[in-house]
Amino acid sequence: MDVYDITIIGGGPTGLFGCFYAGLRGLKTKVIDVLPELGGQLTALYPEKYVYDVAGHPKILAKDLAKNLATQAAIFKPALCLGEKVQLIERIEHEGEMTWKVSSDKNENHLSKTVLLALGAGACVPKRLDLEVPAEWEDESIFYAVRSKERFRDKDVLIIGGGDSAVDWANEFSVLANKVTLIHRRDQFRAVQSSVEEMKRNKVNIKTFYELKDLHGNGQVNEAVIFDNRTGKEETLKVDALLINIGFVINLDFLRQWGLEMDKNAITVNEKMETNLPGVYSAGDIAAHAAKLKLIATGAAEAATAVNFAVTFINPQAKLYPGHSSNLNLSI
Ligand SMILES: Cc1cc2nc3c(=O)[nH]c(=O)nc-3n(C[C@H](O)[C@H](O)[C@H](O)COP(=O)(O)OP(=O)(O)OC[C@H]3O[C@@H](n4cnc5c(N)ncnc54)[C@H](O)[C@@H]3O)c2cc1C
Structure with missing residues (x-):
């Protein structure tokens, strides 16, 4: 079974920007979302509303923003698993390496060196x-x-x-x-x-x-x-x-069962967006820290931070700073 560098749980704006950033850093990336469509709250809750506070977009429909994020996330060809609810993450030994096993309701097991939890409000149901x-x-x-x-x-x-x-x-x-x-x-x-x-x-x-x-x-x-x-x-x-x-009916008790330290209904992270579990990061609405703002813009920034630190978790010799993307020559 393939071992991914990073598995991102949640295909909302945070997870999608994290996915793009992981690709930019050369990580073999997988995104899993319980919904059949990418975009998280943008597509599920308010696709036809305008958003005015996302950098570079004076005014954009939520569904168009979600589409742009999905297009950007797809640039480095990540694996996408939609309609799949993650139920458990466990640290296991796989071929002599400590690895995260991500299990879903489809009886799928995904193996990953690191995990980014971008669950938003969880798999919430109205x-x-x-x-x-x-x-x-x-x-x-x-x-x-x-x-x-x-x-x-x-x-x-x-x-x-x-x-x-x-x-x-x-x-x-x-x-x-x-x-x-x-x-x-x-x-x-x-x-x-x-x-x-x-x-x-x-x-x-x-x-x-x-x-x-x-x-x-x-x-x-x-x-x-x-x-x-x-x-x-x-x-x-x-x-x-x-x-x-x-x-919404929100039940996040299962996160405690994964061994995550929680602050009410959110996952406690430090300034590197690290959770208390090694190689497990969290960003976006689900992540709790002292300076928290639940916004698309801050979720994106947190995702970039999490992914860059995940790079150094996988390879401690790697640089944390990604460099300027404007120095790349991407054919997109
Ligand atoms: C009506 C409304 C208007 C808003 N307007 C603005 C605005 O103008 N500007 C702004 O910045 N913010 C706005 N927000 C807030 C913004 O939408 C959120 O901050 C943002 O969506 C958070 O992104 P996220 O990726 O962290 O989480 P989400 O968008 O919630 O995405 C999380 C994803 O994780 C998936 N998921 C959860 N649990 C699991 C699981 N166990 N297995 C698999 N998948 C799972 C969910 O299905 C979801 O797709 C608004 C919110 C609402 C409700």
């Missing part, structure tokens, strides 16, 4: 509605993420949630949909204040202290019954599309 609804309504009139804004054009949209995703989509749909109602079980929003203020100015019917009670429909959702959680008063809304943004 929290689902606590209601029995016909399976065929899902992705037709009930959505947990927006993969195409056009699906909401001219519709009567009900958004559930009070975080950034819910409020941002309410703002976007206020100019696209026929009618937008946002219900939230409290009157405090987790979303940034400026977006909440914008939502109040926009054409959004905001109903705080309201929750979903039932859905009616025939082939698709036609009506939503909502209720005021202070008084129990019910109201029926005409609805063609429901967007549910009530958070």
